[in-house]
Amino acid sequence: MRPSSVLKWDSSIIGKGTISLRTARLALGGLVVAWLTTAALPAQDASPSPYEQRSDLVYGEVHGTGLLMDVFAPKQKANGLGIIDVVSGAYYSDRNKIRDHMLAQVYTIFCSHGYTVFAIRPGSRTRYTCLEMDGHVKTGIRYVKAHASEYKIDPEQLGITGASAGGHLATLAAVTPQEGNPDAKSPTLRFSTSVKAAAVFFPPTDFLDWNGKPADFQTLGDLFFLGGIKGHSADEVEARAREISPARLVKGLPIPFLLIHGDADPLVPLQQSRKMVEVLKAANGSAELIVKKGGGHPWMTISEEVRIMADWFDHNLGEVPGTVPASRP
Numbered sequence: 001m002r003p004s005s006v007l008k009w010d011s012s013i014i015g016k017g018t019i020s021l022r023t024a025r026l027a028l029g030g031l032v033v034a035w036l037t038t039a040a041l042p043a044q045d046a047s048p049s050p051y052e053q054r055s056d057l058v059y060g061e062v063h064g065t066g067l068l069m070d071v072f073a074p075k076q077k078a079n080g081l082g083i084i085d086v087v088s089g090a091y092y093s094d095r096n097k098i099r100d101h102m103l104a105q106v107y108t109i110f111c112s113h114g115y116t117v118f119a120i121r122p123g124s125r126t127r128y129t130c131l132e133m134d135g136h137v138k139t140g141i142r143y144v145k146a147h148a149s150e151y152k153i154d155p156e157q158l159g160i161t162g163a164s165a166g167g168h169l170a171t172l173a174a175v176t177p178q179e180g181n182p183d184a185k186s187p188t189l190r191f192s193t194s195v196k197a198a199a200v201f202f203p204p205t206d207f208l209d210w211n212g213k214p215a216d217f218q219t220l221g222d223l224f225f226l227g228g229i230k231g232h233s234a235d236e237v238e239a240r241a242r243e244i245s246p247a248r249l250v251k252g253l254p255i256p257f258l259l260i261h262g263d264a265d266p267l268v269p270l271q272q273s274r275k276m277v278e279v280l281k282a283a284n285g286s287a288e289l290i291v292k293k294g295g296g297h298p299w300m301t302i303s304e305e306v307r308i309m310a311d312w313f314d315h316n317l318g319e320v321p322g323t324v325p326a327s328r329p
Contacts, residue, residue, distance in 0.1 A: 050075055051111035059120065060139040062128075067136050070098055072107040072117040073151070079114030081317050082144060082153040084195065086120055086137055086162035086170040091130070091223060093121035097166075105303040106161075113310045115159075116151050118144050122169060130169075130223040130244045137173040138193040142180075145191040158195045159313045164268065164297065167203030171246040171276065174198040174255060197316040199258040199309045202268045202297055205276040206247040208238065211269045217241065247272075247279045254285030256316045260305050262295020288312075 051072040060067035085106065087097045098119050101107065110117050120140035122133040141158065148155035162170035177194035184190050207215040217237050221228030224240040232240075242248050257280050261273040273289055280287035290308065292299055 048075075049108065051107055051117075053107075059118075059143040060136060062123075062132075062136070067123065067139065068121050069140060070119040071151070072111055072119065074111040074114050074116065077114050078116065078152065080152060080154055081114070081157050081159070081313075082116045082118060082148070082151065083110055083159040083161060083313065084118050084120055084137070084141055084144065084170070085110075086122060086160065086166040086173075088122055088124075088133070088162065088166040088169055089164055091125040091133070091165045093124055093166075097121070101163075104298070104306060106306055109303065109306050109310050110313075113314060115310075115313070116153050125222050129226060130172075131240075133169055134172050134176070134244070137169050138178060139188070141173065141193045141195065142188045142191045146188045155191070156196070157317050159197045159199065159317050160195045161199050161201075161309065162203070163201035164203065167200035168205065168244075168246070170198060170200050171203050171205060171257075172244060172249070174257075175246045175250050195255065197256045197258075197313060199312055200260070201302075201305070202261045202265055203246075203259065203272065203276070204268050205272045206245045207241040208245060208248070209271075209275065211271050214238075214241070247276045250279050250283050250285075252283070254280045254283050254287070256286040258288050258290070258309060258312045258316075260290045260292065260309065262292040262297065262299055264294050265297045267297045286316075 051074055054071045054073070056068045057071060058066040059069050085101065087093050087101060089097050089100065098121075101119065107117055107119070118140065120137060122128070122136040122140070125133075128136070141160075144151070144153075144158065145155035160170045160174055162168070173193060174195055177192060180190045180192040182190055204215075207217075207220065217224070217229055220241075221230070223244070224237060225232055229237050257277070259273040259277060261268075261270050263270050270291065277287040277289045290305065292305065295302075
């Protein structure tokens with residue numbers, strides 16, 4: 001089997017008692033993850049690609065280092081709408097993660113619906129904390145809005161998506177929007193980071209309630225603080241866990257959300273998506289959870305759910321927010 005035939009949408013989030021420490025460490029390194037092969041995916045369309053891809057565009061800069069994204073633009077029937085795809089697995093965002101999304105047909109399906117997709121890479125845990133990655137996602141949203149005319153999209157009608165770690169970062173950015181500063185020297189900072197709809201796969205949402213107990217803070221340490229949690233008090237660690245838990249950060253009326261999660265996920269419990277939906281509904285938001293029976297992290301037919309997600313965006317980036325397609329498979 002060639003390496004290019006493997007799809008990994010992995011997560012580094014390991015709950016206490018969920019799997020062995022050895023397995024957790026392997027998963028964190030990206031060596032043992034849920035995977036599937038292209039042979040197990042639905043048959044690929046032999047027609048030409050529906051998008052044009054521009055690779056490694058710089059959307060921001062951190063300490064002199066560029067933050068990168070790919071842009072997938074539909075070749076025809078563009079709908080004037082954009083979707084931010086937060087590309088991260090196990091909190092790593094190398095180009096292999098974009099390849100994984102391509103194998104899952106994310107860009108083929110979304111671009112076939114007319115969306116321009118911005119595959120934002122927020123950086124990896126080897127260099128950035130989770131809060132810093134969240135800041136990079138928001139920088140990406142601002143960049144896309146600032147260049148909306150170039151991409152021929154509506155800057156006020158953006159959707160956001162992601163899977164696993166990317167789903168977490170997408171959810172975190174969606175529920176903690178920042179206002180633009182009209183007086184900012186940087187034109188990009190004049191735009192807000194708000195989006196209109198969020199649809200994500202199997203995201204971590206509450207590190208203080210991981211199936212009824214805190215997540216493994218020792219394992220998560222470098223996501224909380226550079227160098228890990230050593231030297232930080234229990235109160236500091238708990239406060240940081242709260243800061244990156246979207247289910248504890250919902251304020252005001254939320255944007256529409258769709259979460260898709262397998263009931264056999266070995267890495268991120270289904271409880272994480274269920275809790276997020278409960279919180280969103282409690283805030284009078286529109287939130288839907290689709291549970292994939294037997295679905296792992298991910299599953300072999302995930303492109304089917306990507307199609308559902310594209311249909312959902314069609315309904316929720318239009319004039320009537322909160323609506324859903326009339327039928328589900």
